[in-house]
Amino acid sequence: MSTQLAGDRSLPLRERKKLRTRRALADAALRMFTEKGFDATTLEELAEEAEVSKSTFFRAFPAKEAAAIEAEAELWSAYLTALAGRELSGPVLNELHQALAAAAAGLDPGWDERFLATRRLVAAEPALLAYVEQYRAGIKNQVIASLAAKLRLDAEDLRLHVLAELASTAWSVSGRHWVRNGGRGGRGALIERLDGAVRAIPASLDLSAPA
Amino acid sequence: MSTQLAGDRSLPLRERKKLRTRRALADAALRMFTEKGFDATTLEELAEEAEVSKSTFFRAFPAKEAAAIEAEAELWSAYLTALAGRELSGPVLNELHQALAAAAAGLDPGWDERFLATRRLVAAEPALLAYVEQYRAGIKNQVIASLAAKLRLDAEDLRLHVLAELASTAWSVSGRHWVRNGGRGGRGALIERLDGAVRAIPASLDLSAPA
DNA sequence: GAAAGAATGACACTCAGTATCGTTTGAAGT
DNA sequence: ACTTCAAACGATACTGAGTGTCATTCTTTC
Numbered sequence: 001m002s003t004q005l006a007g008d009r010s011l012p013l014r015e016r017k018k019l020r021t022r023r024a025l026a027d028a029a030l031r032m033f034t035e036k037g038f039d040a041t042t043l044e045e046l047a048e049e050a051e052v053s054k055s056t057f058f059r060a061f062p063a064k065e066a067a068a069i070e071a072e073a074e075l076w077s078a079y080l081t082a083l084a085g086r087e088l089s090g091p092v093l094n095e096l097h098q099a100l101a102a103a104a105a106g107l108d109p110g111w112d113e114r115f116l117a118t119r120r121l122v123a124a125e126p127a128l129l130a131y132v133e134q135y136r137a138g139i140k141n142q143v144i145a146s147l148a149a150k151l152r153l154d155a156e157d158l159r160l161h162v163l164a165e166l167a168s169t170a171w172s173v174s175g176r177h178w179v180r181n182g183g184r185g186g187r188g189a190l191i192e193r194l195d196g197a198v199r200a201i202p203a204s205l206d207l208s209a210p211a
Numbered sequence: 212m213s214t215q216l217a218g219d220r221s222l223p224l225r226e227r228k229k230l231r232t233r234r235a236l237a238d239a240a241l242r243m244f245t246e247k248g249f250d251a252t253t254l255e256e257l258a259e260e261a262e263v264s265k266s267t268f269f270r271a272f273p274a275k276e277a278a279a280i281e282a283e284a285e286l287w288s289a290y291l292t293a294l295a296g297r298e299l300s301g302p303v304l305n306e307l308h309q310a311l312a313a314a315a316a317g318l319d320p321g322w323d324e325r326f327l328a329t330r331r332l333v334a335a336e337p338a339l340l341a342y343v344e345q346y347r348a349g350i351k352n353q354v355i356a357s358l359a360a361k362l363r364l365d366a367e368d369l370r371l372h373v374l375a376e377l378a379s380t381a382w383s384v385s386g387r388h389w390v391r392n393g394g395r396g397g398r399g400a401l402i403e404r405l406d407g408a409v410r411a412i413p414a415s416l417d418l419s420a421p422a
Numbered sequence: 423g424a425a426a427g428a429a430t431g432a433c434a435c436t437c438a439g440t441a442t443c444g445t446t447t448g449a450a451g452t
Numbered sequence: 453a454c455t456t457c458a459a460a461c462g463a464t465a466c467t468g469a470g471t472g473t474c475a476t477t478c479t480t481t482c
Contacts, residue, residue, distance in 0.1 A: 012448080012449075013447095013448065013449085014447085014448055014449075014459075014460080017447095017448085017460090018460080042436090042437065042438090043437080043438065043439090044437090052461085052462090053461070053462045053463075054438095054439090054462090054463095055460095055461065055462060055463080056460080056461060056462080058438095058439070058440080059460075059461080062439095063438085063439080064438065064439090088420035089420050089421075089422050090419055090420060090422070091416075091417070091418070091419050092418045092419060092420060093416060093418075095420070129345075129348075130345040130348075131345075133344055133345045133348040134340075134341040134342075134344045134345050137340075137341075137344040150420070151420060156384065156387065156388065158380075158381070158384050158408050158411050158412075158415065159411070159414065159415035159418045160418075161380050161383070161384050162377065162380055162412060162415035162416075163415060163416075163418060165376050165377070165380050166373065166376070166416075169369075169372050169373055169376050170369070172372070173367065173369050173372050176367065177367065180367075197369050200369050200370070201369075201373060201416070202416055203370065204369065204370035204373035204374060205302075205304060205373075205374075205377075205412070205413055205416075206302065207302070207303045207304075207370045207371075207374060208301055208302050208303060209299035209300050209301065209303060209306070209361070209362060210300075211300050211301070223479080223480080224479065224480090225428075225429075225478085225479055225480075228429085228478095228479090229429080253467090253468065253469090254468080254469065254470090255468085263430080263431090264430070264431045264432075265431090265432095265469095265470090266429095266430065266431060266432080267429080267430060267431075269469095269470070269471080270429075270430080273470095274469085274470080275469070275470090
């Protein structure tokens with residue numbers, strides 16, 4: 001269930017190499033974008049830093065932005081995996097919550113730090129924010145498809161869209177708070193914030209303006 | 212409250228011209244992207260079709276994608292305007308719903324058709340879908356800021372995020388259904404679908420998997 | 423009708439992203 | 453170890469979106 005580390009001896013050498021360069025590129029991206037800025041860093045420089053060619057970069061990532069949000073992508077990927085391996089029972093929102101919490105808990109130890117750096121970058125660079133929004137929308141659609149299959153519902157059922165959206169929103173807000181606090185408390189604190197956010201959802205619908 | 216038509220005599224000539232070229236570009240984009248495909252149409256061709264230079268295109272739109280989703284952008288812009296001019300009372304979700312319905316109702320007569328064409332394009336072109344997702348995320352943030360100011364709440368209040376998201380989701384799902392039905396019933400039918408979707412939201416939270 | 427200023431067109435430039443192809447390297451069987 | 457095969461890689465050339473600059477042409481205003 002945990003992320004594939006590049007040092008994993010069980011993997012064929014070829015796969016380990018691919019993971020290593022992928023990680024090298026993502027690390028270089030995080031570092032260079034933070035130091036020089038996203039726009040000021042060209043892909044050529046980035047590829048050179050990771051000692052691969054530009055071709056190799058595009059074999060590992062579909063876009064410049066993707067390398068910067070690796071940590072975020074790892075989380076959502078684990079989320080989808082956790083959800084797929086789950087047998088649903090009871091309130092669906094609760095299931096999504098559990099899947100998300102389990103996904104976050106299962107990531108490799110260094111993830112916290114990378115995620116923090118990623119979110120800071122995203123907050124500073126509009127291009128990255130746009131990419132993240134679009135990325136999450138794609139994940140949301142996969143969640144909907146997965147739920148629709150498990151529950152034998154139409155993928156256009158409004159309720160699925162609402163639920164997928166709510167889980168994502170809860171995560172997003174929790175993450176922003178966590179980052180504003182400098183990531184204090186690490187992953188545990190982040191997951192606790194998520195718990196609180198999910199619990200607060202039902203009350204949201206009743207928010208009223210004073211008469 | 213209605214959209215600025217290029218024929219509006221009350222506007223200075225210079226502004227009318229700007230609106231005319233903007234509309235010409237958006238129309239050309241919708242037509243050419245539909246006929247030739249988004250990628251196969253270059254900006255040079257598109258600009259030539261509208262009889263302006265590439266420079267002028269980028270003064271009217273920030274990106275190639277933006278010209279294709281003018282109709283969508285008009286709606287959200289009207290939504291923000293309607294929301295800004297509203298005094299909130301009662302359930303906030305209801306207010307958002309009303310603002311959205313009013314915005315849709317107030318757009319110019321040809322909007323239905325352009326919106327339909329836009330959504331078909333978006334469904335066919337991943338690049339456009341990505342752009343729309345990102346665009347809506349920006350609108351959502353403005354809604355949150357507007358609500359936070361009116362209700363004197365923190366912009367990070369989870370409830371605001373949830374509500375802004377729900378309104379957007381209800382619209383999105385309603386629109387997709389409407390498009391699947393070929394836009395039958397015009398704007399009236401679309402707004403009715405929106406009503407139904409908003410009403411169905413509370414039940415979404417209770418969706419459970421069979422034990 | 424003249425001055426001021428905004429919008430435009432023309433042009434040059436950067437760089438993300440794609441396509442092609444010859445070379446290297448790990449995987450698998452003998 | 454030796455060969456075969458396929459996957460990954462590097463090098464190169466190319467397209468086209470998006471930016472910056474500047475001279476020119478319009479609209480507004482006085």
